[in-house]
Amino acid sequence: MKPLSRVASIILLPLLTAFSSLHAEEVTVKQGDTTLRADLELAEGKTVKDGVIMMLHGTLANNKMEIMQSLAGLLKEKGYNTLSVNLSFGIDQRPSEMLDCSIEHKHKHEDAVTELDTWMNWLKDQGAGKVALLGHSRGGNQVAWYAAEKDTGLLEKVVMVAPATADADKTSKEYEERYKKPLADIMAEASKLVEEGKGEIPLEVPGFVYCENAKATAASIVSYYSDDERKNTPNLLPKIHKPMLIVVGSEDDVVADLPAKLAGVKQDNLTVETVDGADHFFLDLYADELADKVAGFIAW
Structure with missing residues (x-):
């Protein structure tokens, strides 16, 4: 039988994220002829001047997938603002849903880096005091790529959750x-x-x-x-000079080779944490532990 606290958490987490999503503000920005979409969540009593965690989802996914909503809700409870980006994949105002496989795919892996830069400039225009980047899976690789090649003074920390290997x-x-x-x-x-x-x-x-x-x-x-060696996230780490956190799930079979590839990486600005029992998506109580590790690392 599960402990009462675990049962309560499993029941309340979906309710929390559903409630949180109702209070997210959709924001948009133009990149050429394409309108990009994101959800901005402000913690109680906070403004963008207090800092924003810009979050990026994984492969062909969207900003309302469970791990993104869970993190946004849990981080908001801890006093953190989040901007959850919905990649366009070349589609104007792309809806927050899995990408339709039947489209003619014109998007590129590295397009995400350009879109992150557009959002970073948008946050600067909104008066953001500081930004942390957080990406999951392929999004983890893409935020690392951004930090390695388009670093900015506004960017303070980089978080990669089960980042992609290649x-x-x-x-x-x-x-x-x-x-x-x-x-x-x-x-x-x-x-x-x-x-x-x-x-x-x-x-x-x-x-x-x-x-x-x-x-x-x-x-x-x-x-x-x-x-391209940049698709293998560990290859990007030496080029990133901001403090970094990589979170690994011990039961992750999607990037199962990640721990071995990180074993040889020794950098003073890199912290690697493991969530025991978590798979690639950090569901249920694992989302709480992930959020704790993220908040403890960012520590604003």
Whole structure:
């Protein structure tokens, strides 16, 4: 039988996040012709001058997925403001839902870095006193990429929750096993088009990221599947000079190789924490422990 406190937490957490989401303010900003969306949560008695944690979701996901809403609600209780970004994936005012696999995929992995920069400038314009970046999964890699290449004085700390790792050989093997076609053949065709300046041409492929029988531009395919060392988060850490926290779930089978890859990384500005029993999404009580670790690290 579960202890009463655990049962109560399991019941109350969804209620807390649902209540919190009702009080989130949707904010928008223009990036070229695209309107980007995010949810701004202000803690009681706080303004953006007190600092904002800018949060980024994972692969093809959205800012209202459970881990994002749970963290926003729990951090708000602890007195922290959050801005939960909803990546556009090239879609104007993209709704807060999983990306429709049937679209023609024109987005790129690194687009997130540009959108984070747009939001960082928006926060600066709103008078934010300081910003911490937090990303989950692929979003963890993308916030690290941002911190490594587009650092700003406004950015104080970086939090990566189960950040993505990358292994080109493993990706190729898994692609062929799942989709019954060599990834190398697809990449050769897509890369040729990009080199010829025809990256906008769409290709029909058996699989793209999580989507089966998808249509994606050559440039998009090259972006997501090229062997770029920056997609492996541990490779970015030496280039980041702000204080960093990486949180790992002990039962995470999505980035199961992350602990081993971090074992050889020794940096004074890096803290690595483990949530025992948590999988990749830190559900239920694991969200509470994750929020505690994040708040303890940011410590504003």
